[in-house]
Amino acid sequence: MADNVEAIQKSIKWYLIIGGILILASGATVWLSFVELPTHSLNILVGMILATIKATLVALIFMHLNHERSLIYKILLFTVVLAVVLFALFIFSHEDPLVFPGFYAPVEQQ
């Protein structure tokens, strides 16, 4: 990790650059949210991709995850997997047989 004097002095410049990039990316997120993309889902997708890039920069540079001990990565691996499962949970609501399209459609439409 960056705990020797030279490495820290070098990284100070990067902290400022990343801070600037994050602010610019936030401005871009705001601007893109007002752009009428073909569907609103696409706006959401673009916004989330930008947010993920920003979050990755914070984690890698500010939280020093670009040069951390392996134990930290092991802890985070579990976290990431479980968090992804949480976000994917809503997919099951689409698999609910009670709202399966053919289940309640009028006879003439089937």
Added chain:
Amino acid sequence: MDIPYTVHARPDTGLYNAKIGIWLFLASEVMLFGGLFSAYIFLRVGADYPWPVHDLDVTLGFINTVVLIASSVTVVMAWAMLKLRKFAWYRINMAITVICAGVFMFNKSLEYKAKFSHYAVKLTDGTMLTGHLPNGYHVKFDGVKELSITIAGGNKAVDADPVDVVLPAIEGDVPKFKFPSGTEQELNAATFGELQKATRKAAYEAYQAKRDGMIADAEKVLAAATTPHAIYEAEKRLAIARNYNVIPDTKITLVAASPIKFAANTSDIFGYTDTTLTFCDGTIVTGKLTDDKMTLQVDGVDARGVAQSEKSLAFDHRYLGDAWQKAFVENRDHHIATFEHDYPTRDKTRSATLQKDSLFFKIHTSTPPAEGKAHGDKHGAEAHAPAENHGSGHDYPTVVLEKKDFTFFSNFTPKLNTYYAIYFTLTGLHGLHVVAGALVLLYFLAFDGKRLRQDPEHLANRVEVGGLFWHFVDLVWIFLFPLLYLL
């Protein structure tokens, strides 16, 4: 006892202990916020109303984003300065970080405050009116002569509390009341307390007498029982009698010395009819309903829930009327025409932005705009609502809504819809993290001077751990800002 491995790394992990501790904590925090983001997805997918987009104050949200990013830079700079033993710069960076936290929370308080004084009223045809209630909303009753109070026996969720619930709703002087004892006296905490105590005592004595009677009866039946079945039934009856624990409620009527007028806040009542008003403590008063109209200063007409938007009830002659209807139609058609020009191949009905711009009409003047001027406004009504009394220099038309024309109203709080529920949950929890993180960093800055002088490496590790938490707070906001304010 010294805590081990606060400065140097543990040989087996290669890390000082606090660092593993904070990462494990952050892992649990990811799951906490992950669960709430998952709830956000569920609520958004299942919402049966147009999900608010750009409704919050984007400028304020963006300022807060910049403030948090700046504080993330300064906190990591503070750590770096400490490692380089530049103590003055360490202090400056830490101070800026804490100030940024204060600015963030100040902005958040402005944002929250506006929501508590801004209302949405749902009309029976699905139109949503937004605006302010200059006088609040009260249900008025006249000619009330009696309060029917129910004093609960035992512990119940609803119990009589007329002093705190009913008396504040009385308009004018509070008269004396004739109590069940026959005396005429003031109703206050002391007199009602005595009445409540005496009533409960009588109710308990009645309960005990009933229980004793039931036991005596059951014992007689048991003594007379001869067959096994009769004995079984009698023992069952005795057990029921011994376990009898229903202390009865007592209804009491307090007769007013003179007729009372009520103006009850709707949050203090269960419901009302033309002749009765039921308060949330169970007290019922009988009289005559004189007024349940709502005076609303309208700053927005959201007709997205109406099949023919120009025929919205909001434009009825009793309310906004024809002139505002004309302005609404002009604004709507302008946005639709612009969209058709800019995106000729796209489906108009599938653009959430167009639906909002064309059908959610924002009002900033008390009189309708001149012809040709009622378009081009993309300001979100909720976002631009000032905190109180429209102190922004804007003026608004006032309508007096009849109760039969609206089905629901709420300020912009969790009660309004699931969007505001998850908005307050997520930003509230995030705000608490900002406060907690800022307090920890402030502690390092203000009270860790001795460690700074004697063991700066230890303090650097502490600041790194506090900083990791602070970056996590920033990281959560990076997702919250677009999801709640922009998309």
